Each structure stands twice: as structure tokens, then as C-alpha cells.
Amino acid sequence: MICQFSLRLICGMSLMWSIMPRRRVTSGFFRVQMLVVLGLSILGALTVDQMSGRWSADEFLLSRSVGIECFAGLAVAAFLGSILWTLERRRAGTVCVFLIAVGSTVLLLLSVVGWKSFGEPRAVLLVLSELSTAAVLGSTVTGMLLGHWYLTAPTMSTAPLDRLNLFVGLSGIGRGVLSGVGLFLAWDQVTAGTVWLWLSLRWTAGVAGPLLAAVMVWRILKYRNTQSATGVLFVAVVLVFIAELSASLLRTQIAIPL
DSSP: HHHHHHHHHHHHHHHHHSSSSSSOOOOOOOHHHHHHHOOOOHHHTTGGGGGGGHHHHHHHHHHHHHHHHHHHHHHHHHHHHHHHHHOOOHHHHHHHHHHHHHHHHHHHHHOOOOGGGGGHHHHHHHHHHHHHHHHHHHHHHHHHHHHTTTTTTSOOOOOHHHHHHHHHHHHHHHHHHHHHHHHTTGGGGTTHHHHHHHHHHHHHIIHHHHHHHHHHHHHGGGGGGGHHHHHHHHHHHHHHHHHHHHHHHHHHTTTSSS
16 A cells, blocks of 8 residues: 555656646755655655565566566656756756656556556556546645745745646546546445445545645635645645545455545
8 A cells, every 4th residue: 555655646746747837946846856756766665565466466567576676766766856956957857857757657557457458448447547646646745845845935936836736626626537437337336334434535535625725725826825825735635645545445345446
């Protein structure tokens, strides 16, 4: 669980870096972000045994050793990226951003779906579910950390935070659509009381939470109040974490992602 969560967070954060207006953000922010990914990559490598069933299954491409090597590669890219952003080498640092984004996305997809079953309907749902989860995690966490960065760079434009907040809302909508599809497919299995408990947390915290937070932050940023917006995004991060924990518990009872 920890390994997969770390991988989703790395993928989501790096995707947000790739599509946000980086020129309007000071280099120090990306240096800190790289260090965060460095820590998550090391955590993923240390906990890769939790995914031993996925790494070693015949229908999946990756082996345990390959998984560790991939996390090590992400850690190296993040470490180099932190140095480059510290030295204000923005173009070279951007290369590290895209290396992490591409590498983590491929690793995330291959951790749940192998080549043999990639075209199956269930595999497509798994792929889209992982990407939407990564997007929700990455947009909320990156947005919250960017909001904190305005304390050290108060004159920075709010356009990057506006863009990330837009991604929070869009990722929440995407997560809601995919959760709805999963709920429709697994409706016959949603009978036990405990399932409804985790499902309600999944929907209220993981779907409604980001959408409500995005609307609130959008209104707050009209007044350039980045501190209040950061507080709202911090609550959104907590809600999304709770939702993903609920989703993991649901996966132990229902094979279809909800």
C-alpha cells in the first residue's frame, strides 16, 4: 500500500510540474519538490516487497528487482534535479521533470497492468483509475506546497496556483466519473454495511472534497489571498488521503476500483 501510494504521488506531482507554468515559479520551489520526490522514491524502494505479488505475477511485466531499480532511477533523477534547480539551471532541471514524469507514469501503469492484458476492458479501467488517482493526489499536494511557497516569494504571480487549482477541479471530476463507472460495474457486490461506509468516505472525501476545495480556492484567489487558499488546499490534501485509504480498503473486498 505504501509503495503504490508513493508511486501515485510521484507520478501525480511530476505530471503537475510538467503542465504548470514553470516560468512564473521561482527555482527554489522545484528544488524542494525534487527533494520530496527523492524521499518518496527511497520509501517506494524500501517498501517494494509489499507489492511482491504484483511484481512477480506472470501477467505483469515487472520483477521485484526491476521495481527497485526503477525507484532508484527516479531517486537519481530527483537528486540531480534538485542540484540543477539550486544552480538555476532551469532548462536542465526541466529535463529531470519530464524524466520523472515519464518514468513514474510508465512504472505506475506497469505495476497494475501487464502487456498481456493491457487491451482488456478491466485493464483500461485500472489504468484510467490509477492516472486519475495520481492526478488528484498530485494536484492537491503540489497546489498546497505551492501555496506555502508564496510565503517565501510573496510577489510571485498567482497564475501557477490558479492553474493547479483548475487541475484539482478537473481531476476531481475525472475521479468521480471513473468511480461512478466502477460503482455501476460492481453494484451487485456493494451490499455489506462496511462497504457502504468506505464507499461514502471515498465519494465525500475523494470526489466532493476536491471539487468543493477548487471552487473555494478559485473564489479566494480573486482577492490574491494565497494563505487562505493554501489552508483550503491543505484540507483537500487530508480529505484525498482519507479517500485513497478508503479506496484501498475497498479494493480488498471488491476487485473493481471504486
